[in-house]
Amino acid sequence: MTFVSVVLDLAIDKALDYSVPPEWQGKLLRGAHVEVPVRNKMHSGYVLELKESSCFSPVKPVHGILADADLIPPDLFDLALWMARYYCTPLRQVLKTILPASIRSHMEHKQQLFVMRLKTREELQEYCKEMRNRSPAQAAILDEMLLVKKGILLTELLEKSKASRSSVKSLIAKGLLQVDSVRIDRSPLEGAEYCRTKPKKLNPEQAKALQEIKSSLESRMFETHLIHGVTGSGKTEVYLQAIETALQIGQGVIMLVPEIALTQQTIERFRSRFEGKIAVLHYRLSHGERCDEWHRIRRGEAKVVIGARSAVFSPMPNLGLIIVDEEHEHSYKQGDEMPCYQARDIAVLRGKMNKATVLLGSATPSIESHYNASRGKYKLHTLKARADTASLPVVSIVDMAPEFAKARGFTNFSEKLLEGIKDRWQKGEQVLLFLNRRGYHTTLFCKECKKAVQCQHCDLSLTYHMHENALSCHLCGYRMAPPPKACIRCRSPNPMKFQGVGTELIEKSLQALFPGVRCLRMDADTTRHKGSHQRLLRAFATGKADILIGTQMIAKGLHFPQVTLVGVLNSDASLNMPDFRASEGVFQLLTQVAGRAGRGEFPGEVIIQTFMPDNSTIQLAAAQDYNAFYREEIKIREAFGYPPFSQLVKLLVSGENESQTKAFAEKVRRDLIQKLTKEYEVLPVLPSGYARVKGQYRLQFLVRGPSTGPVSKILENIGPIPKKLRVRIDINPSSTYF
Numbered sequence: 001m002t003f004v005s006v007v008l009d010l011a012i013d014k015a016l017d018y019s020v021p022p023e024w025q026g027k028l029l030r031g032a033h034v035e036v037p038v039r040n041k042m043h044s045g046y047v048l049e050l051k052e053s054s055c056f057s058p059v060k061p062v063h064g065i066l067a068d069a070d071l072i073p074p075d076l077f078d079l080a081l082w083m084a085r086y087y088c089t090p091l092r093q094v095l096k097t098i099l100p101a102s103i104r105s106h107m108e109h110k111q112q113l114f115v116m117r118l119k120t121r122e123e124l125q126e127y128c129k130e131m132r133n134r135s136p137a138q139a140a141i142l143d144e145m146l147l148v149k150k151g152i153l154l155t156e157l158l159e160k161s162k163a164s165r166s167s168v169k170s171l172i173a174k175g176l177l178q179v180d181s182v183r184i185d186r187s188p189l190e191g192a193e194y195c196r197t198k199p200k201k202l203n204p205e206q207a208k209a210l211q212e213i214k215s216s217l218e219s220r221m222f223e224t225h226l227i228h229g230v231t232g233s234g235k236t237e238v239y240l241q242a243i244e245t246a247l248q249i250g251q252g253v254i255m256l257v258p259e260i261a262l263t264q265q266t267i268e269r270f271r272s273r274f275e276g277k278i279a280v281l282h283y284r285l286s287h288g289e290r291c292d293e294w295h296r297i298r299r300g301e302a303k304v305v306i307g308a309r310s311a312v313f314s315p316m317p318n319l320g321l322i323i324v325d326e327e328h329e330h331s332y333k334q335g336d337e338m339p340c341y342q343a344r345d346i347a348v349l350r351g352k353m354n355k356a357t358v359l360l361g362s363a364t365p366s367i368e369s370h371y372n373a374s375r376g377k378y379k380l381h382t383l384k385a386r387a388d389t390a391s392l393p394v395v396s397i398v399d400m401a402p403e404f405a406k407a408r409g410f411t412n413f414s415e416k417l418l419e420g421i422k423d424r425w426q427k428g429e430q431v432l433l434f435l436n437r438r439g440y441h442t443t444l445f446c447k448e449c450k451k452a453v454q455c456q457h458c459d460l461s462l463t464y465h466m467h468e469n470a471l472s473c474h475l476c477g478y479r480m481a482p483p484p485k486a487c488i489r490c491r492s493p494n495p496m497k498f499q500g501v502g503t504e505l506i507e508k509s510l511q512a513l514f515p516g517v518r519c520l521r522m523d524a525d526t527t528r529h530k531g532s533h534q535r536l537l538r539a540f541a542t543g544k545a546d547i548l549i550g551t552q553m554i555a556k557g558l559h560f561p562q563v564t565l566v567g568v569l570n571s572d573a574s575l576n577m578p579d580f581r582a583s584e585g586v587f588q589l590l591t592q593v594a595g596r597a598g599r600g601e602f603p604g605e606v607i608i609q610t611f612m613p614d615n616s617t618i619q620l621a622a623a624q625d626y627n628a629f630y631r632e633e634i635k636i637r638e639a640f641g642y643p644p645f646s647q648l649v650k651l652l653v654s655g656e657n658e659s660q661t662k663a664f665a666e667k668v669r670r671d672l673i674q675k676l677t678k679e680y681e682v683l684p685v686l687p688s689g690y691a692r693v694k695g696q697y698r699l700q701f702l703v704r705g706p707s708t709g710p711v712s713k714i715l716e717n718i719g720p721i722p723k724k725l726r727v728r729i730d731i732n733p734s735s736t737y738f
């Protein structure tokens, strides 16, 4: 092959042809990162295609190869091209998401400190000349650096150049070289204890689902299965046996779980079945660990990958099965950074590209997935029975208005919940209490001007943390310690008033109500340190506490057989969010939380405290009636034209200067209105739910229409974005408010 067509980062729809110099022929593969001249300037791009001839002649030669020519497996390269178009993101940035940082910087296995050039060869040659007399040691190092392809081990470099570490350091300080560290061969699973489990006997519902999944796997056809199984119905056992089948016929498997559920509990369960074949990917891995795991997968040594969102990009050879557990989870969507991809959608797409079987599972499937199943796009399997002997918990709703009246003001616990806690504590059973707010008090406000103390940098009230006696911002970490005695705004001499309840306060009041009760609290404050998350879960699982209080962290996927009572202290705030997914989110959360009760041999009870006892979402969640909720929700979505009956694009513009930010958002909006057809509705520019974060004003608008393609096409060319402004294009955002 003597020619290649190359796509540049920013214009992937227009490939350019180049000739391949003889020395690189046969080495340049599809997806290779190359440097090519465009109008006499060098640009980086990727090889899209190899070809015998070019319609444009003469063409210029490829100037350089920037990375290992076969770094990106072909299926991932195709995926990257698709994502660049669909998510309206430069290819380079997509590849940054797909490939781990350690792989992109070309670190290799078992290396410790790796030195790389930060300048082109030409520039280094210049420096080398200059330094020859002044600093021969540094010149010697540069000589070596000019000989290597991409970089060299520090130890090797020092040996060859006979220079000292300090000479290397000064070259790094000058910005000519760069050094990166890698830990050697550290498997993230090392040292973890586990006990072996054997495949369990399936009940008829599970067996039927597995049978159909097996036939998809064996026929090597792209097919998506949605397993709708109540909490505790044994979805995981179906996953495990499906994986076994895939492995028996030589296929690779990717299994996605929400980051929060990627606990030792989950990993152990999989590891015990598929010893030695598992790779685990999550954000707590060091660069070196991640690099090792990536290569193990790429070489086909690890046949099963378990990981959070980005594990969907694993370079698994012969990919045959992709599982997305808790497919409704919002953490599968990357919303804070482009490409704003949805890992569940990527899983289905990779399945299609690789003729693989895709398995989505949830107790509360997303409205979109269930809609796809109802239209026959996905195969639906319903698991109604709880596996083993466990039965669904009894759920009751407690109206808090009369409780407040009884307490002559305010109370955190209804009588029913208090009695329930007392009863379980006396019997030695465990209780889980859920509250979606951390801290002690959620606001400190002035009785005079009625304003809460706000963060200086964000549009958010500060939360009081008693343990630190400080107010803190949950968006940017800004702290005010100790809290102000008087109002900063109106200077009223009257004392300020704390309001709103967080997990920390609940913990303290339980200890006051039940002296001697052992409480554990799990929220972002108590899990800040590495391993603390696992430690808390283990402590609770082994009976070292009577009550576990927590935020949504405790709602998901945990299995505690001794828990017989779950209390939801208050989740009304989330229902009042102006977001079309608010009810769905609350329904899912309540169902998940309720599902933590009665997973062992004792029956479970759930108590939901609310000021909206008649709200249908709360009632349907209490009744654990997903189908009724789906029927109600899908009607609303259709009536108001929300997904899955339309597609949404959210454009968020942020900047320090409010009027400049708004002006740019308005300009883009006008542009879209002008260019889009009448089927598209461009909603007004509004402040985001977080109107200001870290000093940046955030303005956004939504576009709604039959597909996102035409919107992306226009947004791709919005022209130069003013300096100091940031634009984020979110295709099918998970929230229309934040």
Ligand SMILES: [Zn+2]
Pocket (backbone or CB within 6 Å): 446, 447, 448, 449, 450, 451, 487, 488, 489, 490, 491, 492
């Ligand atoms: Zn005031």
Ligand SMILES: [Zn+2]
Pocket (backbone or CB within 6 Å): 455, 456, 457, 458, 460, 473, 474, 475, 476, 477, 478, 694
């Ligand atoms: Zn802040």
